[in-house]
Amino acid sequence: MRILILGAGGIGGYFGGRLASSGVDVQFLVRPSRAEVLARNGLVIKSPLGDLRMPVKTMTAATEPVDAVLLACKAYDLTEAMEAVAPATGPSTLILPLLNGIRQLDLLDARFGRKHVLGGLCHIGAMVNPAGEILHLNTLQRFVFGPRMPDQTDAAERLFTAVRPGGFEPVLSPAITQEMWEKFTFLATYAGMTTLMRAPIGAIMAAQDGEAIMREMLDECLATAAAGGHRPREEAMTQMISSLTERGSAGTASMFRDMARNGRTEHEHVIGDMLARARTAGVPAPLLRLSLANMQAYEAQRSATAAG
Ligand SMILES: NC(=O)C1=CN([C@@H]2O[C@H](COP(=O)(O)OP(=O)(O)OC[C@H]3O[C@@H](n4cnc5c(N)ncnc54)[C@H](OP(=O)(O)O)[C@@H]3O)[C@@H](O)[C@H]2O)C=CC1
Numbered sequence: 130m131r132i133l134i135l136g137a138g139g140i141g142g143y144f145g146g147r148l149a150s151s152g153v154d155v156q157f158l159v160r161p162s163r164a165e166v167l168a169r170n171g172l173v174i175k176s177p178l179g180d181l182r183m184p185v186k187t188m189t190a191a192t193e194p195v196d197a198v199l200l201a202c203k204a205y206d207l208t209e210a211m212e213a214v215a216p217a218t219g220p221s222t223l224i225l226p227l228l229n230g231i232r233q234l235d236l237l238d239a240r241f242g243r244k245h246v247l248g249g250l251c252h253i254g255a256m257v258n259p260a261g262e263i264l265h266l267n268t269l270q271r272f273v274f275g276p277r278m279p280d281q282t283d284a285a286e287r288l289f290t291a292v293r294p295g296g297f298e299p300v301l302s303p304a305i306t307q308e309m310w311e312k313f314t315f316l317a318t319y320a321g322m323t324t325l326m327r328a329p330i331g332a333i334m335a336a337q338d339g340e341a342i343m344r345e346m347l348d349e350c351l352a353t354a355a356a357g358g359h360r361p362r363e364e365a366m367t368q369m370i371s372s373l374t375e376r377g378s379a380g381t382a383s384m385f386r387d388m389a390r391n392g393r394t395e396h397e398h399v400i401g402d403m404l405a406r407a408r409t410a411g412v413p414a415p416l417l418r419l420s421l422a423n424m425q426a427y428e429a430q431r432s433a434t435a436a437g
């Protein structure tokens with residue numbers, strides 16, 4: 130199976146590198162500056178689960194259809210990324226988005242047709258350092274995907290067989306849309322609160338009303354998910370509450386880390402989308418509103434500083 134990975138950043142580089150090193154037929158569709166670094170140094174992964182350095186196949190423009198496209202860009206690059214992968218999609222190409230959030234599904238369905246678009250997510254901590262190396266920040270490497278409609282089941286199983294040698298124990302989920310909603314619900318709260326408080330979970334828990342406010346934000350997201358028919362399952366709920374209220378935790382969302390380095394963030398795609406859905410469903414969401422305004426003010430300040 131020929132697999133094209135759009136983006137050799139944190140997650141694309143990590144999972145793509147693991148696949149390439151297992152002999153899976155993967156190619157990376159990257160922009161010229163990334164292609165140059167990869168040509169010079171190869172793909173480098175530094176991970177507690179084992180380092181990797183190897184040459185990988187790259188291209189800066191797709192020319193012909195492949196069997197599967199893995200999308201591993203940030204949400205703010207999705208529109209351009211969709212156009213970049215379009216020449217790689219044919220009548221039977223599967224598209225697997227690994228982005229956080231949920232809105233990408235509607236955008237991809239509209240561009241490529243729902244039958245081509247699987248659901249997917251990953252639990253991992255990975256980033257690119259200034260030398261262009263992929264740093265795997267912990268031992269998480271959960272890669273989950275699945276069909277969103279019965280007609281996709283066989284093709285999703287074929288993709289599962291193809292990526293299995295990668296060594297990161299992929300999961301073929303029969304309930305991928307629900308899993309994506311559970312992650313979206315968790316992430317909107319996690320990113321919303323750590324960016325709003327400019328602090329990790331443990332420090333927020335040390336504030337007098339920290340846990341109460343965290344739970345209020347989570348309640349807004351839970352009510353929104355439930356209104357859309359995706360109330361998190363019991364086990365997911367227990368896990369979310371435990372991570373979001375863990376005493377002493379140094380945990381921060383990647384959005385917080387993007388903000389800490391004065392980078393662009395996916396706030397509209399995560400917090401903005403959750404707030405928009407809350408409003409559509411008539412769910413009161415004052416904390417999501419505050420959190421989105423916080424991120425928009427950050428972005429305005431960042432743009433003003435960059436401009437002048
Ligand atoms: N990193 C993590 O630990 C996790 C990330 N996620 C989610 O995964 C998604 C990706 O995140 P992450 O890997 O961290 O992001 P990165 O910024 O590390 O990587 C994204 C890559 O996509 C590339 N890219 C964007 N547009 C194009 C394009 N048109 N053509 C070619 N390449 C393109 C970028 O290239 P360039 O270098 O040229 O800008 C960049 O290398 C996000 O939605 C994130 O929320 C989910 C779980 C964990």
Ligand SMILES: CC(C)(CO)C(=O)C(=O)O
Nearest residue numbers: 251252253254382383384
């Ligand atoms: C929730 C988490 C840490 C899981 O990988 C994540 O996706 C993020 O912080 O963006």
